[in-house]
Amino acid sequence: MLDIKAVRQDPQGVAQALAKRGFVFDVAEFQALDASRRQADIDSQGLLAERKAASKQIGVLVGQGMSVDDAKAQVNETLEKIAAQLDCATDAAKAAQAALDELLLSTPNIPADEVPEGSSEEDNVEVARWGEPAAYSFAVKDHVALGEALGEMDFETAGKITGSRFNVMYGDLARLHRALIQFMLNLHTSEHGYREIYVPYIVNRDSLRGTGQLPKFEADLFKLEGEQGYYLIPTAEVPVTNVGRERIFEDSELGADGVRFACHTPCFRSEAGSYGRDTRGIIRQHQFEKVELVQLVRPSQSDAALEQLTGHAEVVLQRLELPYRKVILCGGDIGFGARKTYDLEVWLPAQDTYREISSCSNFGDYQARRMQARWRNPDTGKPELLHTLNGSGLAVGRTLVAIMENYQQADGSVAIPEVLQPYMGGLDTLAPGAG
Template structure:
């Protein structure tokens, strides 16, 4: 959410940053709506002041036995009394219009974000690990995993396309991955583990930017709630409508949850395997910080996600997303892309973003700086640490064996009861 006062103060700068997002200038329209709102508020205040003044004059006129003047003044008060609710309703309507317009505008990009139209303009920041040289032709995960317990047919039979059932050793490996990731966040990096609701209200989805623009990407329940597409929705909103003490920050939260996405607009994309599912698990990181700490927090969260991939010995690269490829709420995003030898390319497995005060304004989440009476908006950040299903795919493809087995990464073996290989079922 954007601050109309800042837009009024420097409309040219606002429009210039919008242009980096590929959007036309909007400041003139927004300022015009705001001027109408302010004029209506001023008219209501003037009317109320006049009404109060007239009430005093009525008392004076009656005291002076001037009934004609008193009657005229009372008639004017009656007119103002009828006008005030109209002005109040007009102000509410214009405020709603302004909030709707502001709520549909994405966050402004940070200065160091490269300009660009789409993913082809993203910039390689770092790269880690060397892809394994196989002595045989590497296969994609959907050719390997069915014999190991990844049951695509049953998933489709139970729920339809883009659902998968995991069975036996494959289900255990998936569980091990999620637990391994969450333990690292809690035990090594000091995140607070949270088991949040999977259903949220409209205002929660609005707070993190999923509503109103991306309603079609979500699943809605019959009672009007939304299934979370990411635990970011629940975790970030834990500070909504709150004023935190500066000493409480940074607040770092983590959760392992199912996530649900309708994948609207993705027809024909990644229809095979587990890359793009309606239901998947993800370990999510959320940080709430002061503004001066958010850039460092963005880097730290990205390094934490990279540490998971390095512990699993999965080659990856870090991409700095361009303005045309960033999410709605992000001011800067680093994508981590893991190497998939079966596809012979890198695929996204984590996004780590700083949202500056954009989400905080939508949630009215503030903090009180030490020694100050006033409050400021917090900065919010989020990152995948990691997407469990895609990490499972990466492990299968990178650790595949010629005989159809999959070796278990050393870091996961304690979570697998010492199992070192997933063996194909006969």
């Protein structure tokens, strides 16, 4: 959520900054709601003062010779009128505040100055490449053809169990999927300074509101039936970032680099806005796995933290020897709550293009303000908002796709990256009929 004080100070500047996203911020609506809320507060305060003054009139009237009962009766009549007016003013203040909150909750974050102009992913700017796509002497297959030839990827059975956009994996392919998770977690915890965390896969509305999925993106979520208001998590970002909700971290708790969490979870998305996209294979599914990286840092550290976090995700691709490129997202493609985002896009030979495998974002204090996630600044002794960051380190299913396609052999087998072989009991190849 944006800082309402900053919006009040320069609403036109906020509108201009949000225009980089293609978002229209209605300045007149904001100012009208804010004025209405302020007037309701002023009216309430005035009525409270009237009530206090009226209460004192009982003693004055008695002093002028009126009986206590008559004085109370006269004053009570006035107090009842004030109470009715106060109820109306209080209701008006609540309604105005609710409308203002709804407007701000539906307003995205302001992009950083360095975020490029643009309206879609076509306008994202490449900033780096690593590795060279391999040249093949045979016709490459996509991961679906490879997985089915191995006899270890089964979409028909998944469709029977659940429906479309789910999959079943068997044998060594399922083991390779698990190996990727273990490799990523071990790398991030042993080399990059993240603390592993296990979290619920079901969250409440407050958690989703805190990280920005609600109220705007409810259609993208799987809501559970029942009165609890529970949802399946779309990503570990939601429960892990909410570890800091309604909490004040002492400076010593943040350490030198802030709080860093690495978390493996399944993720559940309805993909409401992606009908017809990536319907083949496991690129875009309703259920998938990710290893998520989350950081809670001091405001002065967040710009550098984004570079570091993105670099941690890049190391995974480098150790797996997968060619990729790094892009900075333009204003029209950046996520709702992010102020700056890098995407890592891995090379997929069967598509002859780079596809997103990790998105790493700095949210500034946008999520922290919603969650009231704070730290105590030792210089002032006062609580201040933290900055939050997260990124995929990596999306496991898409990493599996990238390995299958980049490491495929002419005979339909798939070589296993050297760094993963210890997790596979020394196995170096997935071969048809072997798993």
